[in-house]
Amino acid sequence: MTSMKKQVKILMIDDDEDDYFLVQTLLQDLRGQEYIVDWAPTYNKALAIIAQKEHELYLVDYRLGAHTGIDVLEYFKSIDYRAPVIMLTGKGDYLIDQAAASAGAADYLVKGEFTGLTLERAIRYAINEWHHLQKIEESQRKYFGIFERSHDIIILADCDYRIIDVNPSALKRLQYTKEELLEMDLPQLFYLPNEGQLFVEHMCEGDNNLNQKAYSFTTSHQQKLDVLLNASLLDEKNHVYLLVAEDVTDKNRKDQERRQQDKFAVTGRIARIIAHEVRNPLTNILLAVSQFRQDPPPDEDEADAYLGIVERNCERINQLITELLQTTRLPELDMxxxxxxxxxxxxxxxxxxxxxxxxxxxxxxxxxxxxxxxxxxxxxxxxxxxxxxxxxxxxxxxxxxxxxxxxxxxxxxxxxxxxxxxxxxxxxxxxxxxxxxxxxxxxxxxxxxxxxxxxxxxxxxxxxxxxxxxxxxxxxxxxxxx
CATH class of the missing domain: 3.30.565.10 (Histidine kinase-like ATPase, C-terminal domain)
Known part of the structure; x- marks a missing residue:
């Protein structure tokens, strides 16, 4: 079963019809790929066709009467349209080749010096490179979209402790200017700089246990930020790492507040139980002491001494219970x-x-x-x-x-x-x-x-x-x- 060939649409912009037929013939003789070559013989007609954005590649002759191929490249820019362009030049036009490359041409070919194979290779390379660049740009757009809009602190840093770049959220949460951060060493951001130094060493040794690990950063105003820190290798050649730090300061604070409130409630229940269980016996003891004093035992001095001890200790226990209840009950405030x-x-x-x-x-x-x-x-x-x-x-x-x-x-x-x-x-x-x-x-x-x-x-x-x-x-x- 024969698979269908993918058609590649090319627009050739050239005022010489012989050159157009030559290129069309060279590409038709090739196997494995079907090329459809359209022709624009004038500059104005070329602009009208380019505006439709229907072709995968453009072959552009440098000399187009009163205009040049550079003018065509400038038109691409004016309508914000990017596509692979191969410039066709004459012999000896090497300065033109440089100008075309600077203006955005993917490649150039010298008329009369290319064959069908060299033309096909130039077209294939230009299209493949274009698709590759498109993918890179798309990845960069996604990356920078995440980088710029993320609510997390994002830092690019290397193994020399240098901070290479930071996102807007990092500037907001750390309260530094970008210039200040780029002049700092990464460990300086850590609440404990020694901990920061160890983090970088482990990161650059390829430690896989650094994801979602708890650390603390410090802001320019010396305020502590609790973070969950992730590190991943971004550029192996230059040892650049991507650090993503989730600020969990408020979460940790709320968790601790909740634990304290829970503990506070438990303490209140304990206090009420103690008060209920102890106060009644204390009342009985105090009543007994009162009765005992009204009818002293035979050894009055000794009895008074014991009674004084009992009474003082009862009052002390009662005082402790009262204090305990006060510590577990939100007081009335004069705010x-x-x-x-x-x-x-x-x-x-x-x-x-x-x-x-x-x-x-x-x-x-x-x-x-x-x-x-x-x-x-x-x-x-x-x-x-x-x-x-x-x-x-x-x-x-x-x-x-x-x-x-x-x-x-x-x-x-x-x-x-x-x-x-x-x-x-x-x-x-x-x-x-x-x-x-x-x-x-x-x-x-x-x-x-x-x-x-x-x-x-x-x-x-x-x-x-x-x-x-x-x-x-x-x-x-x-x-x-x-």
């Missing part, structure tokens, strides 16, 4: 507008004696303008003061440095209370806000639980980062009023 800088300065003034006695140095980096939050002043000061006192106690006996820093987004104020104290273990961080959990000998484990409750009641959140032996950073996020 008013307060400048955040003033609130933090007030908290530091209340802790001034403790700071001075412990010999702790304080550094502050407040917002340049006094942004305002809506808060219950007394309660938010308790939260700030709890964190400051915890930091002081973590640094006792050391060359303590307490730093309070702030930054902001369009909607939130971030307050960082940073100490260089003993730090908190991973186990301790996991249970830090749990009621009654404490590492202090005399602590009751309710201070941070109460602090978290106050912050949550202000529609904010609190996070901790810590390393044993290095120190801790508590970050409070509060909604900004203006």
């Amino acid at each position: 008013q507008a307060h400048p955040i800088n003033n609130l933090l300065q007030n908290a530091l003034e209340q802790a001034a004696d403790r700071l001075q006695l412990a010999g702790i140095k304080v550094e502050t980096s407040f917002l340049p303008h006094n942004a305002v939050v809506e808060a219950d002043k007394d309660k938010i000061l308790i939260a700030f003061l709890n964190l400051i006192i915890n930091a002081i106690e973590a640094m006792e006996g050391q060359n303590g440095l307490l730093r309070i820093e702030m930054d902001e987004t369009s909607k939130y104020i971030n307050i960082h209370i940073i100490d260089n104290g003993c730090g908190i273990s991973e186990e301790g961080r996991a249970r830090l806000f749990d009621p009654f959990f404490t590492s202090k000998k005399k602590g009751n484990g309710l201070g941070l639980t109460s602090t978290q409750t106050i912050i949550l009641s202000h529609k904010g959140n609190i996070f901790v980062e810590s390393e044993v032996g290095t120190g801790s950073t508590f970050t409070i996020i509060l909604p900004k009023l203006y």
